[in-house]
Amino acid sequence: MKKKLIAGNWKMNGSLASNEALLRAVLDGMAQQAPACDVAVAAPAPYLAQVQALTAGSSLAVAAQDVSAHEAGAYTGEVSAAMLKEFSVRYVLVGHSERRQYHHENDSLVAIKAQRALAAGITPIVCLGETMQEREAGLTEAVVKRQLAAVIHLNGHCISEIVVAYEPVWAIGTGLTATPEQAQEVHAVLRSQLAAATEQPDRIRLLYGGSMNAGNAAALLAQPDIDGGLIGGASLKAPDFLQIIASAK
Ligand code: PEP
Numbered sequence: 001m002k003k004k005l006i007a008g009n010w011k012m013n014g015s016l017a018s019n020e021a022l023l024r025a026v027l028d029g030m031a032q033q034a035p036a037c038d039v040a041v042a043a044p045a046p047y048l049a050q051v052q053a054l055t056a057g058s059s060l061a062v063a064a065q066d067v068s069a070h071e072a073g074a075y076t077g078e079v080s081a082a083m084l085k086e087f088s089v090r091y092v093l094v095g096h097s098e099r100r101q102y103h104h105e106n107d108s109l110v111a112i113k114a115q116r117a118l119a120a121g122i123t124p125i126v127c128l129g130e131t132m133q134e135r136e137a138g139l140t141e142a143v144v145k146r147q148l149a150a151v152i153h154l155n156g157h158c159i160s161e162i163v164v165a166y167e168p169v170w171a172i173g174t175g176l177t178a179t180p181e182q183a184q185e186v187h188a189v190l191r192s193q194l195a196a197a198t199e200q201p202d203r204i205r206l207l208y209g210g211s212m213n214a215g216n217a218a219a220l221l222a223q224p225d226i227d228g229g230l231i232g233g234a235s236l237k238a239p240d241f242l243q244i245i246a247s248a249k
Pocket residue numbers: 009011167171172173174175209210211212230231232233234
């Protein structure tokens with residue numbers, strides 16, 4: 001049976017001092033109560049070396065928040081998949097809604113980023129989800145299927161190696177959360193879309209993200225097609241993050 005995955009997304013937060021305090025507290029908690037799930041934290045790029053050093057020898061995996069669609073070369077400011085690999089990065093977020101919204105990343109760019117990650121031996125966590133306007137217009141299913149289809153189209157042969165994070169845009173950082181039933185409904189749609197692309201759709205972990213916290217995690221994680229969580233705000237507080245980890249059985 002596959003383990004659930006709980007991944008923290010620190011976004012553009014932290015400092016050398018606060019990261020160390022947070023990581024030490026999370027690692028202490030994980031040492032006291034061994035998680036039944038896989039755990040990762042996605043740190044800003046300048047802190048990957050610090051996270052790599054502090055988590056060495058532990059079961060806490062290093063994740064990155066983005067990767068370049070290019071392999072190498074004259075792309076100022078970009079970070080390649082090969083560079084991430086040198087810092088023991090195991091997972092990388094691609095297509096987070098904040099990248100889609102503020103950096104105008106489209107479905108095909110996200111698919112290329114997933115491809116770059118896979119080629120470097122890094123698991124892409126493909127983020128997708130609808131806006132409130134799209135949900136209200138009855139477009140949720142069409143939007144998430146379109147977003148996932150682009151990734152399947154380019155990466156079909158190794159699609160069972162990806163992780164998908166369903167993150168309704170209206171739930172990210174807003175305190176609004178999809179109900180467990182709403183989240184499960186979308187996850188079931190994604191699972192059947194994956195079933196058409198691979199013989200092993202159950203191998204693929206489907207995470208829910210969007211204001212998941214210590215109070216609502218257990219109910220969300222109890223849904224049959226929710227295989228973990230992508231956690232923003234609550235991953236910055238060690239007790240909350242540890243509580244979510246403990247809920248992922
Ligand atoms: C995220 O950044 O992916 C996220 C889910 O954020 P939050 O948990 O703060 O809504």
